[in-house]
Amino acid sequence: MTAAATDELEGPRSKRRMILEAAVDHFGEVGFEHTKWATVAKDVGIGQTALYHYFESKTHCLLTIMSAELLQAQQRSRVAVEGISDPEEVLRKAVASAFEVTQREALQARILLSHQDLLVAPRPSEREEAERVRARELVREIEATWAEMLRAGMDAGVFPERDERVLVRLVLGLVNSVWRWYRPKGPQTLQEVSDIVVEACVRLVR
């Protein structure tokens, strides 16, 4: 069972979900390094021992947030393109789905972007390593889904022929880089950013 499925069963008020939400708020706003693990426990109103039951370390929690974000991103893009066959429209919907997020999901996306290097090297602890492996698999799945999408457009003669595995990295690199600079109170709304990035990705692929 996936962590997200566990969450569903635990319901929206589950401690696990509350810990993840509090952690996203803190990691996203003051940064992972600056967040004290005890602060998250206090926010949720549980002791450090109870916290340990859910996450054995701050890094374990971070890795869980990262794989949750990857799973949600994958699901968002799948739902967004359902029933659409025109390759350019599929691309537009998939890119736009990355920005159909709540403020907390936007923080989560920024956390993923900022800590992606954590996924490179094996973790010393078993639970951290399991979550890291899960996140890496999701990255691969997402890249494969998007590569198929681009390949279909190339095979249909809508997009020019290019190496879709490289192109997909450029498209996702562009889309994800937004979380570096987007701020809720910045000069562009998330909808405006979305529109700009959708057009940019179409130019990139066409």
Next chain:
Amino acid sequence: MTAAATDELEGPRSKRRMILEAAVDHFGEVGFEHTKWATVAKDVGIGQTALYHYFESKTHCLLTIMSAELLQAQQRSRVAVEGISDPEEVLRKAVASAFEVTQREALQARILLSHQDLLVAPRPSEREEAERVRARELVREIEATWAEMLRAGMDAGVFPERDERVLVRLVLGLVNSVWRWYRPKGPQTLQEVSDIVVEACVRLVR
């Protein structure tokens, strides 16, 4: 005097430069978190007390690597576009300059990308904070230089009219995202990656 200028005076064999090089190798290959500060001292053949003379912490060293990389990137792009007036050619040369790097500089670029969130919040120590502020100023300078470049192309009617401050972030986001996945022994050479990204940036801007 800037840190880079200090380096020049200290010469290529200076301890400071040796520490930075050893740190880039370790941070870039096994990751910042996994690198023991003592390992860097040992590599360079100095004690921890001597190391402290140059960098008060591993994070101070990381921030110094980041601002050094930003300064070099800014200089590389400036030199690359010197004497060129055609806006598209300027863009091509500037993008290509990001990939005219040694293997160690590629690691350095990856380190910068992976730790960019460090630049967001003030540092508790004075020396770390000075380096962070320097890095942030360089990010702003780089964005301003590239924005001017794009604006000149728009004013000349070569690039379509767009908000150059947003476009510059997309272009730099795309260029920098390469360091996430490029590996020296990967399927594409750095020259091939450079050619692909140059063409991608031209499509993005045109």
